Amino acid sequence: MIETDIIIIGAGPVGLFTVFEAGLLKLKCHLIDSLAQPGGQCSEIYPKKPIYDIPGFPSVLAGDLIDNLMEQAAPFKPGFTLGEAATEIDKLEDGTFIVTTVKGTKHHAPIVMIAGGLGVFEPRKPPISNIEDYEDKGVEYIIKDPEFYKGKRCVIAGGGDSALDWSIYLTERNIASEVVLVHRNSSFRGHLDSVQKVIDLAGEGRIKLITEAEVD
Numbered sequence: 001m002i003e004t005d006i007i008i009i010g011a012g013p014v015g016l017f018t019v020f021e022a023g024l025l026k027l028k029c030h031l032i033d034s035l036a037q038p039g040g041q042c043s044e045i046y047p048k049k050p051i052y053d054i055p056g057f058p059s060v061l062a063g064d065l066i067d068n069l070m071e072q073a074a075p076f077k078p079g080f081t082l083g084e085a086a087t088e089i090d091k092l093e094d095g096t097f098i099v100t101t102v103k104g105t106k107h108h109a110p111i112v113m114i115a116g117g118l119g120v121f122e123p124r125k126p127p128i129s130n131i132e133d134y135e136d137k138g139v140e141y142i143i144k145d146p147e148f149y150k151g152k153r154c155v156i157a158g159g160g161d162s163a164l165d166w167s168i169y170l171t172e173r174n175i176a177s178e179v180v181l182v183h184r185n186s187s188f189r190g191h192l193d194s195v196q197k198v199i200d201l202a203g204e205g206r207i208k209l210i211t212e213a214e215v216d
Contacts, residue, residue, distance in 0.1 A: 002107045004030040004079060007099050009086045010115035012040025016069040018113060023076030030107055031078055032099065034085035039066035040117055045142045049165060081105050126157065126215050149176050157215045159183035164194040171206050180208040182215055 006022055008015045011033035019029045035044055039062075042051075047063030054060055060068075084101035089112060091097055099107045125131055131139060143149070143166055154176040156163050163181065170176040181198060188195045202209035 001098075002030055002079065002081070002105070004028050004107065004109045006030070006111045006113060007032065007097065007107050007109040008113045008115055009033075009099065010040065010117055011035070011038040011080065011082070012115060012117050013042060013065065013069060014117070015040075015113070015115040016066070016073050018115065019073035019076055019078045020069075023073070028076070029078045030081065030109070032081045032084065032086045032101060032107065034083070034102075036083045038070060038080065038082070039063070042066050045144075045162065046166075047144060048146050049143075049169060081107070128216060146170060146173075146175055151175075151177050153178040153180075155180045155182060155215065157182045159185060159188040159190065161190040161194060164188060164190040164198050167207055168194065168197050168201065171201055178208070179206075180210060182210045182213055184212065184214045186211045 005027040006018070006029045008018055008029050008031045011031040015031050015033075016038060019031070022029050031038070033040070037043055039047070042062035043066050047061070047066070049062050050059045051062050051065065052059055054065060057065075081101060084103045084105055086099050087102050088100040089097055090100070096108060096110045097112045099109075099112060101107075125141070146166075146169060149170060154170060156167050156179065158181075163183070167179050167181045171179045181202075188198075198207060198209065201207040
């Protein structure tokens with residue numbers, strides 16, 4: 001049984017910053033995350049992508065943000081259970097909680113904070129029957145190192161912030177030789193500023209934009 005003051009489910013930016021704030025109150029935290037390393041989607045999905053909505057940082061790489069948060073939390077010596085998803089929360093008669101992971105690891109604390117963000121990450125794969133044959137051979141679901149795509153022709157399928165941001169990044173930094181963005185709708189789900197940048201880059205002929213279509 002792991003004993004602590006606060007159990008934090010989710011070791012992304014919010015969970016990591018909670019360690020610092022709780023530490024100022026002399027409270028010890030233990031974080032649980034299904035990923036093998038702290039940082040949530042910033043570490044797992046886009047560590048090399050710049051993000052622009054962090055107070056005090058006009059631009060910071062997602063991976064650098066996590067490094068800074070880990071350094072900030074380090075003096076308070078947080079505990080980590082990584083690579084294990086939290087599956088059960090049980091409230092005891094004294095009002096405290098036991099959180100159990102998928103591997104049976106138990107944690108006990110009077111406070112449980114859920115900082116799960118998007119939850120456990122699983123790629124949403126297109127309905128292509130043999131797509132597994134091409135995974136890690138040209139078909140990827142996340143971009144960890146954009147330099148891997150240097151000089152390559154890239155097709156990005158999606159209409160959310162991740163698809164828009166990577167299309168812009170690979171184009172503006174002249175990493176990919178060609179970027180094609182495919183989305184099944186004519187409207188996008190991302191930030192309006194990112195949508196406009198993609199439209200502008202498409203108008204300049206720097207991105208090939210294909211809408212109302214799917215990869216099959």
